[in-house]
Amino acid sequence: MNQNATALIAEYWAVGLFVAAVVTLCVFMIGAASLLGGRSRGRSKSLPFESGIIGAGSARQRFSVKFYLVAMLFVIFDIEAVFLFAWSVAVREVGWSGFWGAAIFIFILLAGLVYDSRVGALDWAPKRRVRVDDSI
């Protein structure tokens, strides 16, 4: 075990040195700055500073939740294209079993698309939530 540990240290000492150096550097930069730097307080000192201009408005802007929905749908169907691309490269090699696999894959995604359009996820306009609500 002891032998083993020595071998390990011999092999990986550089990683340990790197970790130690990173920590030391961070501690040094923060510590030296806080020890050596001057400090001044004032009413406007704590305002966020952006190129000499006082920030305007809130950072918490509200986006329509539809943006996220569009992004998610895009990712889903984009990934579908990626998988189908992989299949198209190997279409001769994988033969019929590959074809049926791809067919099932496309069918499941098609079912998802039908579902999305029926529940109104593809209606971009914000006010059309009628279909979800009237079925309750």
Place this chain on the structure above:
Amino acid sequence: MLTMTHLVALTPLILVCITAVAVMLGIAWQRHHAGTAIASAAGLNIALLSVLVIWQMGPVETPLLVIDGLALFAAILILISTLVCVTLAHAYLEKYPGPREEFYLLLLCAAAGGIVLAASRHLATLFFGLELLSMPLYGMLAYAFRERHSLEAGIKYLVLSAAATAFLLFGMALLYAQTGRLDLAGLAVALTEDPNAWALAGAGLMLVGLGFKLSIVPFHLWTPDVYEGGPGPAATFLASASKVAVFVVLLRLVLVAPAFQGDWLHGLLAVLAVVTMLVGNLLALAQSNLKRLLGYSSIAHFGYLMVALVIGDGLAVETVGVYLVTYLVTTLGAFGVVTLLSTPYSGEDAAALHHYRGLFWRRPYLTAVLTVSMLSLAGIPFTAGFIGKFYIIALGVEAERWWLVGGIIMGSAIGLFYYLRVMVTLFLVEPGMQRRDAPHDWGVRAGGVVVLGLALLVLLLGVYPSPMIEWVKLMAVAGS
């Protein structure tokens, strides 16, 4: 190449997936709550029957999945708990003001993920199964998103689970960098030849990821909040099927891959087990909310289960099987009662203990079910929990791991106090706040029948456990 045998062996999984797609198309065609619930239950039942049929086939291996005794055993447990969740959800969501049908879709996807996870023999399927199990759970936990607590539970589980997944992936990457293999068998061979620090780090990081899902102690902080906030059926699924699937895959890793059997990691597992059972039980003492209490109690129970992982030979697989069966039946019973009391949905679940004060004088049979579940969780003789705990202690004594045995006994002693406190509350005379109550005809509805059946099963397994033990033995033989 996939042959007919492979397809037959994968039937349960395929059936669950077909049910999920069919339910999705059904929702797109027409929204019908009862119809969706019945279709889901029918699909799950057929899948369960198919498991029983292919039980005789013996182990079948595809490049990514292995259908052996252990995988089928886990599949049965997952399917049964999903069925219970479907029946509970049907009553629970009846008055829910919003889309109700999607819950079953999420439930079915999560069940498919659990089955994949328990049958995985490749890191790709392990990851895929784990994600397919967790992703729908986010949606299920945040299903009643107009409730602050439910939304909080969903987001909390999402964020923390993503962090845990990052650990898991990094661990896998380290193992791959070290060995160039992703299948468990290949990993096992490569790591036996050349065990070193990176492999150990990879195994440790994977343990962090899986330990989070099982709420092993340093990674348990999400458990009580998520259990408390999630809607009843979702919390039931999280406490039963999800944990069973993850534990089975952890068992597979420990049994197959020697990276998880190094002395150092074994010691770590032992320490985690003792800490988990003690901390889980101690924190449960101060709870005044039944769902939080059950959350801490499940932490403690997985601490007990980890004893079997630490010992890892002899009767370990059989012990895990028996304990998982007893834990599952009991937990489903306890959560079933909580869900029934909160049925139909009207805001936050009735989980605070003062809702349960004097419940016996209003709902004697429901109280009996909860009492039996509590006794079983505490491990009192003549209930299923006793058999499980007996197995764990016997395993610990046989392997002469006295610290672990001591931890179990300490934990059980502490546990007895808070389980009995719940029971005392149930039988107190003065009526508490009767804000929420089960519907009057709960006993003849599907959810009520299931919960009563579970309570009878807890008693039956406690008095006459030999058929279950025989079955689990078969599983252990077929699995090794």
